Amino acid sequence: MKTIQAAKFKAQCLALLDEVAQTHEALTITKHGRPVAKLVPFDSEKDNPDAQLKHLATFVGDILSPIDDEWEATKE
Numbered sequence: 001m002k003t004i005q006a007a008k009f010k011a012q013c014l015a016l017l018d019e020v021a022q023t024h025e026a027l028t029i030t031k032h033g034r035p036v037a038k039l040v041p042f043d044s045e046k047d048n049p050d051a052q053l054k055h056l057a058t059f060v061g062d063i064l065s066p067i068d069d070e071w072e073a074t075k076e
Contacts, residue, residue, distance in 0.1 A: 003028045006036065 002025060009016060009029045020027050020041050027039040 001026050001028055003030055003035075005029075006031045 004012075004016070004027060006029055009027075016027060016039065020039050024041045026041070028035050029037040029039065
């Protein structure tokens with residue numbers, strides 16, 4: 001994993017964003033020699049909540065038509 005100082009990251013931010021997107025390799029940003037942030041490539045499957053839940057539910061029958069049975073809510 002590549003490491004870069006925060007000041008250099010600030011100066012080269014846009015180029016580094018392109019590099020991370022292209023290489024899919026994370027970048028650690030340091031301040032005074034200590035890691036403070038990590039720039040990681042965006043993973044559309046992993047970072048999309050809809051994609052994570054895609055195969056967890058199954059619809060059976062017609063979910064759009066109104067229910068035929070009448071029911072009444074009662075207050076007890």
